[in-house]
Amino acid sequence: MGICFLIIVLLAIIFLGLGVNSLKNIYPFLIWILIISIVSATGIFIKSPITFVLVLIGTIIVSFIFYSQNNKLPNSINIFFLKSIHLLRIPMEFILYNLWINKLVPREMTFEGLNFDLYFAISTIFILIVGLIWKDFYKSNIFRFWNFLGICFLLNVLIIGIISSPLPLQLIAHKNPNLAVLHFPYSLLPAVVVPVIILAHILSLRNYLKR
Secondary structure: OOOHHHHHHHHHHHHHHHHHHOOOHHHHHHHHHHHHHHHHHHOOHHHHHHHHHHHHHHHHHHHHHHHHOOOOOOHOOOOOHHHHHHEEEEEEHHHHHHHHHHOOOHHOOOOOOOOOOHHHHHHHHHHHHHHHHOOOOHHHHHHHHHHHHHHHHHHHHHHHHOOOOOOOOOOOOOOOOOOOOHOOOOOOHHHHHHHHHHHHHHHHHHHOOOO
């Protein structure tokens, strides 16, 4: 399961690079992946969960650096690859489900709980099809609403993940907390996968607003 997760992480980064038509611009995330992988492999997050807060702060900084590098004209955006990133949310949901079975995440983080992201991810298939049929679809308010909805769905999962983690902010799932993010490679979920998906939405919205 860990290998499947790493493949998803790699594909998400590649799609993001192709989405901004510059694979070289993904180097901040590649460096970040290396740092988080080494640190989490040492087991420091398991020994001291509070240190994971630094990962969340670092993730915001890395995301800001990437966005600043790619704050260009709309024609630098490849919508197809940015939307393809959201297809990766489908297998990710089944990985979360498997982690729940192994008691590494709470039920609330899966599609059997309070996580509805799987349904949004499936809608990506229809969005891509409509985009091929309707030439101006990516300029429409429907597409803009879809992106806003996607961000809301993802933030929902992110908040659940945070308040169910063994941190001072934990409010739920005390019997079965979110332990997966403290282990390699799943520490890359909030550190890389989540920000990449949010960036894909933001870049698509920026592309819409600049037209």
